[in-house]
Amino acid sequence: MAKEITPRSEDYSQWYNNLVVKADLAENSAVRGCMVIKPYGYAIWEKMQAQLDRMFKDTGHSNAYFPLFIPKSFFSREAAHVEGFAKECAVVTHYRLKNDPNGKGVVVDEDAKLEEELIVRPTSETIIWNTYKGWIQSYRDLPLLINQWANVVRWEMRTRLFLRTAEFLWQEGHTAHATREEAVEETEKIINLYADFAENYMAMPVLKGVKSENERFAGAVETYAIEALMQDGKALQAGTSHFLGQNFAKAFDVKFLDRSGKLEYVWATSWGVSTRLMGALIMAHSDDNGLVLPPKLAPLQVIIVPIYRKKEELDQISTVAEELMTMLKKAGISVKYDDRDTHKPGWKFAEYEMKGVPVRIAIGPRDLANGTAEVARRDTLEKNTLPLEGLAEKIPPLLEEIQQQIYRKALRFRDASIYTVDSYEAFREAIEKGGFVLAHWDGTTETEMKIKEETKATIRIIPTESDPEPGKCIVTGKPSPRRVVFARAY
Amino acid sequence: MAKEITPRSEDYSQWYNNLVVKADLAENSAVRGCMVIKPYGYAIWEKMQAQLDRMFKDTGHSNAYFPLFIPKSFFSREAAHVEGFAKECAVVTHYRLKNDPNGKGVVVDEDAKLEEELIVRPTSETIIWNTYKGWIQSYRDLPLLINQWANVVRWEMRTRLFLRTAEFLWQEGHTAHATREEAVEETEKIINLYADFAENYMAMPVLKGVKSENERFAGAVETYAIEALMQDGKALQAGTSHFLGQNFAKAFDVKFLDRSGKLEYVWATSWGVSTRLMGALIMAHSDDNGLVLPPKLAPLQVIIVPIYRKKEELDQISTVAEELMTMLKKAGISVKYDDRDTHKPGWKFAEYEMKGVPVRIAIGPRDLANGTAEVARRDTLEKNTLPLEGLAEKIPPLLEEIQQQIYRKALRFRDASIYTVDSYEAFREAIEKGGFVLAHWDGTTETEMKIKEETKATIRIIPTESDPEPGKCIVTGKPSPRRVVFARAY
Numbered sequence: 001m002a003k004e005i006t007p008r009s010e011d012y013s014q015w016y017n018n019l020v021v022k023a024d025l026a027e028n029s030a031v032r033g034c035m036v037i038k039p040y041g042y043a044i045w046e047k048m049q050a051q052l053d054r055m056f057k058d059t060g061h062s063n064a065y066f067p068l069f070i071p072k073s074f075f076s077r078e079a080a081h082v083e084g085f086a087k088e089c090a091v092v093t094h095y096r097l098k099n100d101p102n103g104k105g106v107v108v109d110e111d112a113k114l115e116e117e118l119i120v121r122p123t124s125e126t127i128i129w130n131t132y133k134g135w136i137q138s139y140r141d142l143p144l145l146i147n148q149w150a151n152v153v154r155w156e157m158r159t160r161l162f163l164r165t166a167e168f169l170w171q172e173g174h175t176a177h178a179t180r181e182e183a184v185e186e187t188e189k190i191i192n193l194y195a196d197f198a199e200n201y202m203a204m205p206v207l208k209g210v211k212s213e214n215e216r217f218a219g220a221v222e223t224y225a226i227e228a229l230m231q232d233g234k235a236l237q238a239g240t241s242h243f244l245g246q247n248f249a250k251a252f253d254v255k256f257l258d259r260s261g262k263l264e265y266v267w268a269t270s271w272g273v274s275t276r277l278m279g280a281l282i283m284a285h286s287d288d289n290g291l292v293l294p295p296k297l298a299p300l301q302v303i304i305v306p307i308y309r310k311k312e313e314l315d316q317i318s319t320v321a322e323e324l325m326t327m328l329k330k331a332g333i334s335v336k337y338d339d340r341d342t343h344k345p346g347w348k349f350a351e352y353e354m355k356g357v358p359v360r361i362a363i364g365p366r367d368l369a370n371g372t373a374e375v376a377r378r379d380t381l382e383k384n385t386l387p388l389e390g391l392a393e394k395i396p397p398l399l400e401e402i403q404q405q406i407y408r409k410a411l412r413f414r415d416a417s418i419y420t421v422d423s424y425e426a427f428r429e430a431i432e433k434g435g436f437v438l439a440h441w442d443g444t445t446e447t448e449m450k451i452k453e454e455t456k457a458t459i460r461i462i463p464t465e466s467d468p469e470p471g472k473c474i475v476t477g478k479p480s481p482r483r484v485v486f487a488r489a490y
Numbered sequence: 491m492a493k494e495i496t497p498r499s500e501d502y503s504q505w506y507n508n509l510v511v512k513a514d515l516a517e518n519s520a521v522r523g524c525m526v527i528k529p530y531g532y533a534i535w536e537k538m539q540a541q542l543d544r545m546f547k548d549t550g551h552s553n554a555y556f557p558l559f560i561p562k563s564f565f566s567r568e569a570a571h572v573e574g575f576a577k578e579c580a581v582v583t584h585y586r587l588k589n590d591p592n593g594k595g596v597v598v599d600e601d602a603k604l605e606e607e608l609i610v611r612p613t614s615e616t617i618i619w620n621t622y623k624g625w626i627q628s629y630r631d632l633p634l635l636i637n638q639w640a641n642v643v644r645w646e647m648r649t650r651l652f653l654r655t656a657e658f659l660w661q662e663g664h665t666a667h668a669t670r671e672e673a674v675e676e677t678e679k680i681i682n683l684y685a686d687f688a689e690n691y692m693a694m695p696v697l698k699g700v701k702s703e704n705e706r707f708a709g710a711v712e713t714y715a716i717e718a719l720m721q722d723g724k725a726l727q728a729g730t731s732h733f734l735g736q737n738f739a740k741a742f743d744v745k746f747l748d749r750s751g752k753l754e755y756v757w758a759t760s761w762g763v764s765t766r767l768m769g770a771l772i773m774a775h776s777d778d779n780g781l782v783l784p785p786k787l788a789p790l791q792v793i794i795v796p797i798y799r800k801k802e803e804l805d806q807i808s809t810v811a812e813e814l815m816t817m818l819k820k821a822g823i824s825v826k827y828d829d830r831d832t833h834k835p836g837w838k839f840a841e842y843e844m845k846g847v848p849v850r851i852a853i854g855p856r857d858l859a860n861g862t863a864e865v866a867r868r869d870t871l872e873k874n875t876l877p878l879e880g881l882a883e884k885i886p887p888l889l890e891e892i893q894q895q896i897y898r899k900a901l902r903f904r905d906a907s908i909y910t911v912d913s914y915e916a917f918r919e920a921i922e923k924g925g926f927v928l929a930h931w932d933g934t935t936e937t938e939m940k941i942k943e944e945t946k947a948t949i950r951i952i953p954t955e956s957d958p959e960p961g962k963c964i965v966t967g968k969p970s971p972r973r974v975v976f977a978r979a980y
Contacts (some may be wrong), residue, residue, distance in 0.1 A: 030564075030620050031557045031608065039552035039636060046553065062529035063536065067521045068610070068641055068657050069580070072587070074520075076595030086586055090559070092596055092610065094581040095645040097562070105566030108581055108607055117598055118521065120558070120582065120610070130520050140832065146529060151558055151641065155585040167558050342630065 005354075012232040016283060020161045023291045025278065025356050033159040033166030033207045037275070040355060043299035045169070045278060049149065051201055051296075052171065052273065055193050061173060066127050068151075074126035078251040081125065084218020086223035088155035090120040090166075118328050120153040125219060125244070125270055128174045129252040136176060136266055138257045143186070144176040144259035152274075162279035163236075163490055170274035176266045178258060180245075183267035184222075187243040190271045191224040194239035202277065203294035203407035204228045204284045205414050206238060206486055207436065209461030214445045217270075221245035227460040227485070229414045230283040233434015235460050235487035238280050241271035279490075285379075285406055291356030292379055294406050295399040302328055302335040302395060303357045307345050307364035314339065320388060324361070324373075333399070353378060358402050359395065363388075377382040379406050420483070424474045427486070431457045436487050440480035442473035450475060457486045495844075497778045502722040506773060510651045510974045513781045513844050515768065523649040523656030527765070530845065533789035533878065535659070535768060539639065541691055542661065543788075545683050551635040551663060554618050558641075559608035559653030564616035568741040573614065574708020578645035580656075610643040615709060615734070615760055618664045619742040621770075625755055626666060628747045633676070634666040642764075651979055652769035653726075658959075660764035666756045669747060670735075673757035674712075678732040680761045681714040684729035692767065693784035693897035694774045695904050696728060697926065697975055698934065699951030704935045707760075711735035717950040717975070719904045720773040723924015725950050725977035728770050731761035745784035775869075775896055782869055784896050785889040792825040792885060793819055793847045797835050807853050810878060814851070817882035823889070843868060848892050849885065853878075869896050910973065914964045917976070921947045926934040926977050930970035932963035940965060947976045 005018035020026055025041030028034075037045065053063075069092060075082045096112030099105075121127065128146075135141060153167045173190065177183040191208060198206045206226035216223045220242035228238045246265040249255070254266045285292040295301050304325060306317040323338045328335045338348055345362065352360055360376040367373050373391060376383045379402050386394065417435030421427045430437045441447060441459065452458050461484070468482040495508035510516055515531030518524075527535065543553070559582060565572045586602030589595075611617065617637075625631060642656045665678065667673040683730050688696045696716035706713045710732035718728045736755040739745070744756045775782040785791050794815060796807040811827045818825045828838055835852065842850055850866040857863050863881060866873045869892050876884065904915060907925030911917045920927045931937060931949065951974070958972040 027621075027624075029557045030561060030617065031559045034557035034559060036557065036621050037555040042554045043552065062533065064532045065527040065659065066531045067519045067524035068643065069521045069524060071520060072598075073595060075587075082596060088585065089587065090582045090608070091584040091587065092580045093583045093598065096578055096579070097565075097581065097609070105563060106572060108562075108583065114587045118580070119587070127520065131517075133525050134517075153558065169555065324884065 004036060005288065008231065008345055015288070016279075017161065019282060019286055019290060023356065024249075025282070025291075026161045028161065031166075033156055035161050035165050037169075040299065041278065044281070044297055044489060045275060047299060048201070049171075050199060053149075055197065056147050056171075056173070059145075059189065059193065061147045061175075063149065064146050065148055065150070066124050066131060068121055070121050070124070070127045072117045072119055074130060075119065078219045078247055080247070081219035081251075083446075085122045085154075088157075089122050090153045090155060092118040092120065093276055107330070112475055118231040121150070121406065122152055122154045123270075123272075124148065124150070124152075125174065125248050126252070129219070129248040129254060129268070132176055132266070133252055133254045136256050139178045141258055142176055142178045142256060142266070143182060145173075145186075146175065147171055147173045148194045159446050160279075162275055162282070165275075168275045170272050172272040173270060175269045176249075176254070178256065178264075178267070180267050183245075183269050187224055187241045187269045187271070190269070190464075191226060191239070191241040193391065194241065194271075194273060195226050198228060198238055199407065201294065201296045202281050203296075203403055203410060204238070204280060205407065205411045207461055207463070209485065211240075211462045212445070212448055212462060213460045214448055215459060217242045219244060219247050220270075221247065224464075225461055227436075227487070227489075228280055228284060229417055229436065229487075230280070230490065231413065232283075233417060233488075235436065236276075236280050236283070237460070237489065238277060239271070239273040242269060244268035244270060284410055286356070287375070288356030289350075289381070292406065293356035293358060294360045295403050296353070298356065298358050300336055300355070300357050301399055302331050302359045302361060303348075303352045304335065304337045304361045304363065305345055305348050305352075306337075306339055307362055309365075311367045313368075316368055317365075320368065321363055324388070324392055328395055331392065331396055333395060361391075377402060379409070390488060392447065414465070422471070422474065427451075427457075427474050428455055431455050431486065431488065434488070436460065436485050438483040438485055439474045440471040440482075441484050442476045442478035442480055444476075447473060447475050451486070456488050458489055460485045460487050460489060495778065495780065497752055498721065498776075505778070506769075507651065509772060509776055509780060513846065515772070515781075516651045518651065521656075523646055523652050525655050525657075527659075530789065531768065532786055534771070535765060537660075537787045537789060538767060543639075545687060546637050546661075546663070547677065549635075549683065551637045551665075553639065555638055555640070556614050556635050558611055560611050560614070561618045562607045562609055564620060565609065567616060567707045568737055570711035570737070571741075575612045575644075576649075579612050580643045580645060582608040588753075611640070612642055612644045613760075613762075614638065614640070614642075614662055615664065615738050616742070619738040619744060620760070621779060622664075622666055622756070623744045624740050627725060629668045632666055632668045632746060632756070633672060635663075635676075636665065637661055637663040650769075652765055652772070655765075657774070658765045659915070660762050662762040663760060664743070665759045667759070667766075668738075668746065668754075668757070670757050672733075673759050674733050677712070677731045677759045677761070679715055680731040680759070681716060681729070682762060684731065684761075685716050687763075688718060688728055689897065690717055691784065691786045691838045692768060692771050692774070693786075693893055693900060694728070695897065695901045697951055697953070698955065698958055699745050699953045699975065701730075702938055702949045702952060704938055704976070705949060707732045709734060709737050710760075711737065714954075715951055717926075717977070717979075718770055718774060719900075719907055719926060719977075720770070721903065722773075722980065723907055725926065725979040726766075726770050726773070727950070727979065728767060729761070729763040732759060734758035734760060761919070774900055776846070779871070780844030782896060783846035783848060785848045785893050788846065788848050790845070790847050791822065791823050791889055792827055792849045792851060793838075793842045794825065794827045794851045794853065795835055795838050795842075796829055797828075797852055797857075797876075799855075803858075807855075807859055810858065811853055813878065814878070814882055818885055821882065821886055823885060839866075848889060851881075854971070867892055869899070912964065917941075917947075917964050918945055921945050921976065921978065924978070926950065926975050928973040928975055929964045930961040931974050932966045932968035932970055934966075937963060937965045941976070946978050948979055949980060950975045950977050
């Protein structure tokens with residue numbers, strides 16, 4: 001075997017860390033909390049980006065780019081926002097270094113102190129709404145549907161590759177609308193888009209709903225979220241879409257003349273997903289052999305490995321393999337033929353399993369004699385000997401079937417991990433098992449915090465789509481209009 | 491007219507600034523020296539990125555991502571590099587803000603001072619070579635061909651949109667090789683790739699060569715560059731590719747076991763182009779009516795504008811226009827039909843000229859009666875009435891012809907602005923005219939600096955491809971192996 005990782009059942013956290021490193025996805029850097037995204041990990045992120053970008057553009061959004069730095073005073077403009085974001089952040093105070101007078105490298109030049117400190121953006125609402133002020137005068141300038149692909153920094157004390165890093169990559173959408181209704185519609189459109197992406201590309205089922213006041217984005221009127229379940233029974237917030245009301249328009253004085261000639265504040269939304277999705281993708285599907293990637297996001301979908309002893313055997317196999325590769329490429333499939341003589345087939349098998357390549361095709365001398373090939377699926381680890389004749393046509397439906405199977409498996413797991421409880425005792429038991437727990441809650445932050453302290457569970461979402469079902473709070477017995485979704489979470 | 495800009499002949503600098511803003515490409519932000527790239531400007535940058543990314547991948551490179559921050563001490567490791575880069579930069583000294591004890595917003599929390607300051611990357615050689623140390627052990631790990639798309643910050647005192655900004659977007663390639671020859675080959679391959687991109691996509695002819703020692707990248711053994719000529723006769727460095735020798739491998743102790751089992755330092759290259767190319771693209775081709783975009787980089791290649799008085803006329807025109815649009819889209823052309831009733835055709839014509847849309851098709855009632863349309867080229871401003879029948883098939887070759895014509899025009903201008911001189915007096919005269927001046931130089935930094943001080947001209951490149959032609963330095967009369975290229979530059 002090429003590489004081994006800690007079994008998932010033994011130590012889930014260690015399994016995850018091992019996998020991220022051994023599958024060449026990312027590693028910690030020399031800078032505390034900042035990661036290096038390695039080429040293979042970045043290639044998966046690029047596939048995610050490309051698909052999301054298409055979806056944003058298909059729904060009328062354009063990309064733009066705003067400054068990395070935000071003047072410190074901007075954070076104080078929106079009262080709730082400053083509490084949430086202007087705390088743990090990277091602060092630029094100087095703009096020059098000079099040679100150390102003692103001759104030891106360089107030191108900060110105290111003469112080059114900034115008049116106002118700059119914050120490395122933790123999120124860009126403030127700088128963007130300060131800019132929108134110049135772009136919006138009339139209802140004709142609306143809606144403004146803009147997205148940015150960027151890096152952001154939040155100074156985290158405890159970091160984990162992809163899941164929580166000081167610097168991460170993300171997209172942040174920032175839209176401006178003439179009416180409340182239109183902004184709410186946009187917020188919901190985007191959370192649906194994220195759910196579509198999670199389910200149909202990441203093969204990861206999600207629950208959709210809104211956050212409790214306590215878990216809301218700092219400065220938002222309402223935060224919509226999608227929540228996925230990881231294989232250890234913990235929830236992971238995979239994307240959020242915020243209805244910001246007129247909060248940022250008021251903070252940055254952005255008004256427009258409406259159709260009736262009246263001056264009104266603009267309505268806003270913001271929404272984002274980040275490289276955290278990489279962590280979700282890894283944890284949702286992978287196993288003790290390594291990554292399991294849904295074909296739609298796999299940088300390499302098919303790997304062909306020759307099994308041979310003699311040079312003549314390799315030559316014969318190569319002819320067949322290259323023909324097959326040409327046909328697969330024509331069908332738009334990403335495929336590689338690994339004929340390196342520096343590694344044995346067994347090593348290669350383990351390597352591509354570790355990297356989650358959905359389909360492996362092995363061809364040996366006996367296959368050639370029989371006109372067959374061995375086709376192995378990464379998701380189920382099933383192997384089948386299939387005729388070479390017509391094999392290329394079978395691969396696209398096989399990839400589609402793998403995509404579906406990965407989703408179905410995750411869905412079965414998720415659905416089997418949803419518990420509906422009516423007492424605090426049953427709640428505590430269910431939370432210990434891991435999974436989503438549906439329970440009644442009285443709607444107060446006080447009760448929410450009590451539950452969090454006692455069980456480490458938080459309200460992941462308040463469902464918006466199911467029918468209301470009145471009941472009584474599991475803690476206080478006070479009336480509750482509907483069950484909400486609790487879980488321990490990343 | 492919708493918008494007007496200062497004529498180019500009157501004030502070139504003002505013309506450029508006006509154009510960047512009026513064509514909705516970029517604007518200054520609230521943060522000194524940092525720009526906002528607006529959606530239309532960003533769409534052009536995305537076209538550049540997509541093409542360059544394809545070219546990098548076609549030549550075997552992969553993308554990855556390295557931290558935004560670099561520990562201060564890293565800069566001191568490579569002696570020349572620290573001189574060039576660790577000076578004017580953004581320094582992060584703290585990681586937390588707190589509420590102002592006086593109740594006025596937030597202030598830096600002095601308790602949250604970093605032990606070692608972090609520098610916002612001005613370029614990433616140091617952090618990347620520190621990382622490569624863990625990736626490279628043997629010749630089997632080489633070559634390492636990696637590129638990064640990222641933002642970087644260099645604290646510039648005098649900034650201009652796209653041309654010189656404190657924060658800018660770029661790509662930086664960083665490759666590692668087993669031999670000197672291979673690294674030099676990579677350096678040259680990339681400068682040729684950049685020249686190909688500049689000429690065949692940006693329609694901008696470039697001169698290729700190496701920099702003098704004085705103009706070399708800090709830490710490089712040799713810097714290759716492409717230089718383009720702007721319409722005001724000033725040169726613009728459009729891309730650089732550096733052969734770094736073993737400098738960074740030595741600074742970060744990156745060694746590998748070669749095929750013979752000997753431990754050797756790794757050979758390196760780095761190379762980059764930035765959003766500065768946007769400035770080059772604008773200045774190379776545009777005119778007093780606005781942007782002129784080569785079709786290959788135009789986000790919108792064809793605009794269709796209806797000319798009408800009555801609703802019925804518009805309906806009839808729309809039927810024809812939408813049919814035409816469908817056919818053009820099928821041919822892979824980016825096209826829009828602007829039937830807004832809020833703006834007059836004259837306003838729209840000016841607007842799309844300002845934005846550099848290569849082809850405008852106008853259809854009025856008389857055209858419908860005659861079965862024709864008016865086709866206008868942005869590059870030459872020529873208009874032709876053509877039959878609607880078969881029009882769609884004529885557009886792709888027309889776009890190709892426009893691409894070629896823009897290049898030919900820039901090439902004619904560039905070639906007419908190259909002067910060969912043999913005396914310092916003739917040199918001064920030629921430099922005043924603007925353009926590239928070929929002259930003999932004795933190879934010393936002293937003479938180079940004297941020329942720069944007296945004429946503001948710098949050595950743009952030392953040609954590597956033309957035959958050597960010995961002569962005498964125009965300043966000192968000392969021997970010179972070949973003419974070098976001087977110009978005043980951006």
